[in-house]
Amino acid sequence: MHISEGFLPPEWCLLWYVFSIPFIIYGFFRIKKLMESDPKSKSLLAISAGFIFVLSALKIPSVTGSCSHPTGTGIAVVLFGPVITSALSFIVLLYQALLLAHGGITTLGANTAAMGIIGPIFGFLFYKALKKHSISFFAAAFVADLATYIVTSIQLALAFPATEGFGGVLTTMSMFMGIFAITQIPIAFLEGLLALALLRYVVEHYEVVPA
Amino acid sequence: MIGLDDIIEEKIAENFQYEPWFSPIFDPGELEILFFGIQAIIGVLLLVYFLWSSKKFRSTREKS
Numbered sequence: 465m466h467i468s469e470g471f472l473p474p475e476w477c478l479l480w481y482v483f484s485i486p487f488i489i490y491g492f493f494r495i496k497k498l499m500e501s502d503p504k505s506k507s508l509l510a511i512s513a514g515f516i517f518v519l520s521a522l523k524i525p526s527v528t529g530s531c532s533h534p535t536g537t538g539i540a541v542v543l544f545g546p547v548i549t550s551a552l553s554f555i556v557l558l559y560q561a562l563l564l565a566h567g568g569i570t571t572l573g574a575n576t577a578a579m580g581i582i583g584p585i586f587g588f589l590f591y592k593a594l595k596k597h598s599i600s601f602f603a604a605a606f607v608a609d610l611a612t613y614i615v616t617s618i619q620l621a622l623a624f625p626a627t628e629g630f631g632g633v634l635t636t637m638s639m640f641m642g643i644f645a646i647t648q649i650p651i652a653f654l655e656g657l658l659a660l661a662l663l664r665y666v667v668e669h670y671e672v673v674p675a
Numbered sequence: 676m677i678g679l680d681d682i683i684e685e686k687i688a689e690n691f692q693y694e695p696w697f698s699p700i701f702d703p704g705e706l707e708i709l710f711f712g713i714q715a716i717i718g719v720l721l722l723v724y725f726l727w728s729s730k731k732f733r734s735t736r737e738k739s
Contacts, residue, residue: 465679470695471687507728510721517718521711525676532679556714563710565699566680620683624691639690640683647679670729671736 469568491551538605553580
């Protein structure tokens with residue numbers, strides 16, 4: 465789920481662009497440096513981007529009759545951290561905004577902030593905290609996915625508070641989070657399992673040291 | 676099947692009487708499935724590239 469075209473007031477669109485652009489630029493800069501210094505990184509970037517492309521193209525139904533999609537950022541979070549994840553997510557979000565009317569150009573900054581930056585930062589923090597445990601790969605993907613939807617709820621709540629003040633923001637946030645939770649928790653769980661399997665393969669067969 | 680995006684759009688319109696101030700530049704309409712398919716194919720090609728290069732990496736390592 466991304467915030468649709470025109471569904472954030474202009475001032476919020478601008479604010480989220482200002483927030484996201486430095487991460488995206490630095491992310492592309494890091495990708496360029498990495499590809500120049502380590503030829504092996506090309507294939508790892510390919511699997512990271514490929515995972516985001518494939519998973520965010522899947523529409524998975526839920527018990528409520530609605531459908532949503534995974535974010536696919538888990539592999540990039542573990543292999544490269546949140547900065548490079550922001551650039552890879554931006555590419556996918558731009559494709560969807562331009563060709564699928566999914567998300568939007570006006571909301572691209574906000575959607576990149578949620579899916580490409582803040583979600584992955586939380587995933588990365590959980591991954592680092594649990595790095596010595598076998599659950600760390602799963603946790604990175606699961607948390608990055610769920611945090612994306614929590615951030616989206618916060619973005620919408622800040623733009624559309626139910627009443628003036630912090631209480632109004634909390635009311636709207638809990639409304640949106642309630643809608644997201646039913647669909648997204650099972651999807652995040654599946655995404656975590658898939659990322660765990662793929663990352664184990666990558667680490668074992670490709671002699672990769674995760675971020 | 677209704678997407679989460681549609682549910683959220685409805686909630687915003689209902690609860691906050693909000694009208695979007697900008698419309699998508701390009702609406703794929705019935706071609707949506709085609710563009711989602713192309714997105715998935717791009718992803719699969721990237722994953723295949725990884726598998727191919729990891730196989731190459733392993734065979735180089737085994738030879739040395």
